[in-house]
Amino acid sequence: MRLFLLFFLAAIFVLLLQTTLLHLLPISPVVPDLTLVLCVYLGLYHPTVGAALGAFLLGYSTDIVSSRIIGLNAFAMSLVFLTVYLSSRAIWLQNPLVSSLVVLLASLVKGAALVLVSAIFVSIEGFWIGAGWYIIREALLAALLAPVVFALLRRGENYVDRFRAPAQ
Amino acid sequence: MLAFLRKNQVSLSACFCLLLSIYILIAAARGQLKNEPLGALLMWIMRPLQTASQGAVNWITNFRENYDTLAGFRSENERLRQRIQNLEIERQKLLEAEATNRQLKQLLDFRSHLIPPGAITATIIANSAASWFQSCQIDKGSADGVRKGMAVVTPLGVVGQVVAVTPGAAKVLLLTDPNSGIDVLVQRTRSRGIVSGSLENGIVLKYMKRSEDVQEGDRLITSGMDGVFPKGLMVGTVIKVLKQHLGLFQFVEVLPAVQTPRIENVLVVTAEGGAVKN
Numbered sequence: 001m002r003l004f005l006l007f008f009l010a011a012i013f014v015l016l017l018q019t020t021l022l023h024l025l026p027i028s029p030v031v032p033d034l035t036l037v038l039c040v041y042l043g044l045y046h047p048t049v050g051a052a053l054g055a056f057l058l059g060y061s062t063d064i065v066s067s068r069i070i071g072l073n074a075f076a077m078s079l080v081f082l083t084v085y086l087s088s089r090a091i092w093l094q095n096p097l098v099s100s101l102v103v104l105l106a107s108l109v110k111g112a113a114l115v116l117v118s119a120i121f122v123s124i125e126g127f128w129i130g131a132g133w134y135i136i137r138e139a140l141l142a143a144l145l146a147p148v149v150f151a152l153l154r155r156g157e158n159y160v161d162r163f164r165a166p167a168q
Numbered sequence: 169m170l171a172f173l174r175k176n177q178v179s180l181s182a183c184f185c186l187l188l189s190i191y192i193l194i195a196a197a198r199g200q201l202k203n204e205p206l207g208a209l210l211m212w213i214m215r216p217l218q219t220a221s222q223g224a225v226n227w228i229t230n231f232r233e234n235y236d237t238l239a240g241f242r243s244e245n246e247r248l249r250q251r252i253q254n255l256e257i258e259r260q261k262l263l264e265a266e267a268t269n270r271q272l273k274q275l276l277d278f279r280s281h282l283i284p285p286g287a288i289t290a291t292i293i294a295n296s297a298a299s300w301f302q303s304c305q306i307d308k309g310s311a312d313g314v315r316k317g318m319a320v321v322t323p324l325g326v327v328g329q330v331v332a333v334t335p336g337a338a339k340v341l342l343l344t345d346p347n348s349g350i351d352v353l354v355q356r357t358r359s360r361g362i363v364s365g366s367l368e369n370g371i372v373l374k375y376m377k378r379s380e381d382v383q384e385g386d387r388l389i390t391s392g393m394d395g396v397f398p399k400g401l402m403v404g405t406v407i408k409v410l411k412q413h414l415g416l417f418q419f420v421e422v423l424p425a426v427q428t429p430r431i432e433n434v435l436v437v438t439a440e441g442g443a444v445k446n
Contacts, residue, residue: 012213019214019294019305020221023429024228030299049181056185060192064207065214065339066296066303068331068347071193073298078189082182114300121197122347130367134299
């Protein structure tokens, strides 16, 4: 329950950052995709049914506050979770560089999924023209921030565990 | 069977989420997704946090702007003096043009310029959470009379269009989003086109034939033909015109009149198809 609360608060905080403060960074219009990093973290370290649902809700929430068509990010995030979960069994994850690489690849998967689904359901003329530039910049940015976000989440989990231990 | 389900429960639940997303996408694309209780709940949670956070953002932005202003005060002062002189000359020309225009209008009994009956003032409380979508949220919703499809403007020009509404907030699709499309006129030649956002070039003027006369510096205004935006609102200025060897249309890049990250307050136009009084 406490872990759920931790990730719920993390998701709200990350969404809040993405919709407000991160727009101050001089890299506009690209915004660091921290929700993706959170989704990858769930896929790598908490591969549960609840986490799968959490990844879906992360995408859905992003759709609510950003996208014109609901479901685009929900699909992309669910796909990222599934991909990360399936590939996590074969990856040694203790190195921050490896976690960055996983986030980079996950971001590329998300970008490709967004373009594909947009092409099918939204059919915006020439949408894909500038997409490559966005995908690469977003992926690099997410990979750069991943070790920091992972470390913060791990610290938060340790904090929750410290409270849980006396109860056990 | 049960053992298989238990062994693959995570993969299966992720697949279920994928299928659910596709179902929601199809429903949303067909316009069947009318009520989103989860969205309203999320907006309800986020709104006070976003309002507070946006306050901090505004404070930081103001602080940075004040610092920049002070740092470049001397050169800015010189530049402004020059600008005032130029504006004074321009003002004289405009006054003369306005007088002539008024006389002509009286002669022709031309009455096309109407003010829309109502507009709601709103404050931007958040921007888009994803780089792919250019949208923002305002602090007025259906409880204040905001409805889906209403135009969002500032005195400088067009901002965007309301695409989703909850009781306390609304989502605005910005002019710079690739999904947007606004019917416009080139002010000088009255040629019509569609202005839309693009991921690559900011905003572009689409479907402008090669034979049409469009030049850098041309001003684009709303035509009022789409029934959403009042006629005569400034949309942007042409900054690049490119006629390629092949193709029916020319490529026209536009600088938006309203730089969305810099605005804080907007007007939501509650009436359709009006026009703007000069």
